[in-house]
Amino acid sequence: xxxxxxxxxxxxxxxxxxxxxxxxxxxxxxxxxxxxxxxxxxxxxxxxxxxxxxxxxxxxxxxxxxxxxxxxxxxxxxxxxxxxxxxxxxxxxxxxxxxxxxxxxxxxxxxxxxxxxxxxxxxxxxxxxxxxxxxxxxxxxxxxxxxxxxxxxxxxxxxxxxxxxxxxxxx
Numbered sequence: 001x002x003x004x005x006x007x008x009x010x011x012x013x014x015x016x017x018x019x020x021x022x023x024x025x026x027x028x029x030x031x032x033x034x035x036x037x038x039x040x041x042x043x044x045x046x047x048x049x050x051x052x053x054x055x056x057x058x059x060x061x062x063x064x065x066x067x068x069x070x071x072x073x074x075x076x077x078x079x080x081x082x083x084x085x086x087x088x089x090x091x092x093x094x095x096x097x098x099x100x101x102x103x104x105x106x107x108x109x110x111x112x113x114x115x116x117x118x119x120x121x122x123x124x125x126x127x128x129x130x131x132x133x134x135x136x137x138x139x140x141x142x143x144x145x146x147x148x149x150x151x152x153x154x155x156x157x158x159x160x161x162x163x164x165x166x167x168x169x170x171x
Contacts, residue, residue: 015160022067023138030134053115090144104130
């Protein structure tokens, strides 16, 4: 069988695979903020810039909060039951970072809203911090927390997956 050139969608039965797929989008859209800033300096808020701003807004206003909820309400509580001090400390620090990242995200909102509507607006000084910190946070989760999910029971994995799906299909 030949390998597919199309990306394979993560399985809804594997919450870590789903979270990792979200991290790939985090990296892409966080990096896009810097590319957008640089594009705007050369070409202003043209149609390409407007679409990029709308894409970034859509991801970080909708998908990123769901992702944080997946971790804070489902994955992290399940992993806390493993009762491992280092893991629990990592999760506490990462959860605190979620609030810091939300603050960085809020600082980009007015800029991205203006650009999405074709209005020139100076980029906030936090663009670089946002573009660097969000992917670094995702990497820490992948390195320090996600490997422990293999120690969860299959029923816990199923519960986490079901909660993630329900969160995205509610309302």
